[in-house]
Amino acid sequence: MADFRLKVFYTVAKRLSFTKAADELFISQPAVTKHIHELEDEYKAKLFERKGNRINLTKAGKLLFNFAEDVFERYDHVAFEINALDKRKEGMLRLGASTTVSQYIVAPLLAKFRNKYADVQLSLITANTTHIEKALIDKDIEIGIIEGYSKNTEISYHPYLKDELVLVCSSKHPLAGRNELSIEELKTTIRFVQREHGSGTLDVIDHALKKVGLNPAELQVEIRLGSTESIKSYLLNAPCMAFISIHAITDELKNGKLKVIDVDGLDIERTFYIITLQGRITGLADLFFHFAQKSIT
Known part of the structure; x- marks a missing residue:
């Protein structure tokens, strides 16, 4: 399992907020601060800099963020592949859906998916297409279904319905x-x-x-x-x-x-589109992608 301090750092870096990271990780804000200080002491470099009431990543922080992102993606992939050896499908899949899709298309699809893969935990955020695309790019979700098509070069658009x-x-x-x-x-x-x-x-x-x-x-x-x-x-x-x-x-x-x-x-x-990041799709996201495609054939 990855160092929890790295998880704390990654969450703070994603949210750019110690308070939001503490809420998300169910720990106190002083505990968040302690973990960040320990990492800064270990690497002998500042990871965040304050500008007024806001924080930003330093150059060292950006370097560590990219590393942490790669680490957690690899952990998710390894966990999925190991579970697959025993034909087990489990883990957390974070999805996004634009408003119309979420209200009338996704709910029954998620119910069917959970009926088949009961050990996969699902998390769904709903927003307009622009926000769902941003959530995917920011890696707040692994896969989305949207009602628009903005042709963002970082995103793969797969026709769905x-x-x-x-x-x-x-x-x-x-x-x-x-x-x-x-x-x-x-x-x-x-x-x-x-x-x-x-x-x-x-x-x-x-x-x-x-x-x-x-x-x-x-x-x-x-x-x-x-x-x-x-x-x-x-x-x-x-x-x-x-x-x-x-x-x-x-x-x-x-x-x-x-x-x-x-x-x-x-x-x-x-056309409603399933969206994934260009060239990158996690094991659970790929599982959901093929399940969704088969559900309409």
Whole structure:
């Protein structure tokens, strides 16, 4: 097992906070400080420097951080391979999912995965696509599923599941009786509810609108909300419309609370992607990756 002092250092370096590291490791802040001082005494070098209320890694600290990162990745890989000798799958897998994916796609997938691999512990963070990609790059997670595609060169994007974004309104909306709207009506007649900036869903919508000659800035946006659930709730109580994943409105379409209206000449299709770091995937992440792919075939 790796030196616990190295684990303490690595956690402080990742969070750039002694307090956050202490909370994450379930030890006191003085204990964190003690471990860091012991390492500094051992290497006869300062690992952190203070600038006001913030801390940053020194050159020595950056060198040790890169070493620690490599060490812990190797430990995880060795543990996975040794367990695999006895056909055991265990350990902690940290995942991330963008908001729409997390709410409507990932939960049942994780349940099926846990049913098959009961000894694998799962940790999931949910945020918009931009934040999930950053979490992967920062190595806060090993694998993610997102609804956008920013083509970050540090990330491998693996197509996972097809999706369609449809125009939705309440069944009580004045235009709910219409089966189709024109592109022009989108900017002259409709008040929209949209996701926040940084949302993969919003990026896909904006791209599709531009392809049919509609500047997204021309839409009458009444409000931006941080999740599909909040958008659906808003639609049920306001004469607005929104583009929402078809995966997210199954129940509302069945009970007649929401209505899909086609837009002449506009189809918004996208792909959910599984993301991993370029050239690097841990044993458990690889296990989950193949399980997820098989689950939709």
